Amino acid sequence: MDQLDHDIVQDLLPLYHDGVCSDKSRAAVEEHLQTCEDCRAALAAMDAPLPEAERAAADDAAAVQKISEEWKKTKWRARLKGAAIAAAVCAVLVFGIWVLTSEPIIPMDSQDYTVDVYRLENGGIGVDWAFREGREVWYSISWKIEEDGYHYYLERPLIRVELFNFDNKNYNRGGSAMFESWSDAAMETGAIYFGLGEDSILLWKEGEEVDLPAATAAQEEAWAPAE
Ligand SMILES: [Zn+2]
Structure with missing residues (x-):
């Protein structure tokens, strides 16, 4: 096995896995994979489910993201609510002053x-x-x-x-x-x-x-x- 080919293929594997390498590179990678168990294993690992720890970390990140989005939504809702309440209070005040100064007599x-x-x-x-x-x-x-x-x-x-x-x-x-x-x-x-x-x-x-x-x-x- 050619060590240089092996190193190059290791570098190319992620691109190959994602289907974004050139035809020439793909052909070279596929040819090498026929003869290299390590590279086949590395490629297979890319499709394997994430290990438990990594998955937990990913879940945590997703949860944090979700909380952040919820918080932003809640913040906006609170702002809108605040503005609506302020507008209502203003309307009541203006109406009240108008009533008390013009009516009743x-x-x-x-x-x-x-x-x-x-x-x-x-x-x-x-x-x-x-x-x-x-x-x-x-x-x-x-x-x-x-x-x-x-x-x-x-x-x-x-x-x-x-x-x-x-x-x-x-x-x-x-x-x-x-x-x-x-x-x-x-x-x-x-x-x-x-x-x-x-x-x-x-x-x-x-x-x-x-x-x-x-x-x-x-x-x-x-x-x-x-x-
Ligand atoms: Zn190899």
Whole structure:
């Protein structure tokens, strides 16, 4: 047996085994295999199952690989879950702030503002309100019919949070109204009030003279028609 051939074939065996050597090399390897038991044994060993220790190591590697992939998947799932929860919390917060600052609206009472009611020379009634310090808020005027009559009242959002700086006269200062010509709806109720419940101030009652202080010069001036 040619030792040089044997060494070369030993080197070529893995390529031969995998079917990636040239035709010429393959022919040489096959010719050598006819005469060399060692090389036949080496080739056979390449197809044999892995020894126990090697197989266990391979299994461990596969297990580690699997765990790593699982972990990566879990990590992504956790991230997605986290993002979904964060988005949900944001949505709830935005919705909550919107609800509390825009709806619901509740009536304001004497803790929120002071009110001054007076009789004008023309027979009309002036109503001026000013918000107490720290109670300034966006508000609107509303009305409802109760058993005793027609009530005008101020209302504000449930929570005193200012998200926007409303640049209009209904914000932050107070306001006033002059009741000169009563609406039909108000007339039918027989009485008109400013405010609700115990804070109500009677402005007008059918067939009754409502005793109101006379307007000051400044109040008359405020309602005087523009010239
Ligand atoms: Zn050989």
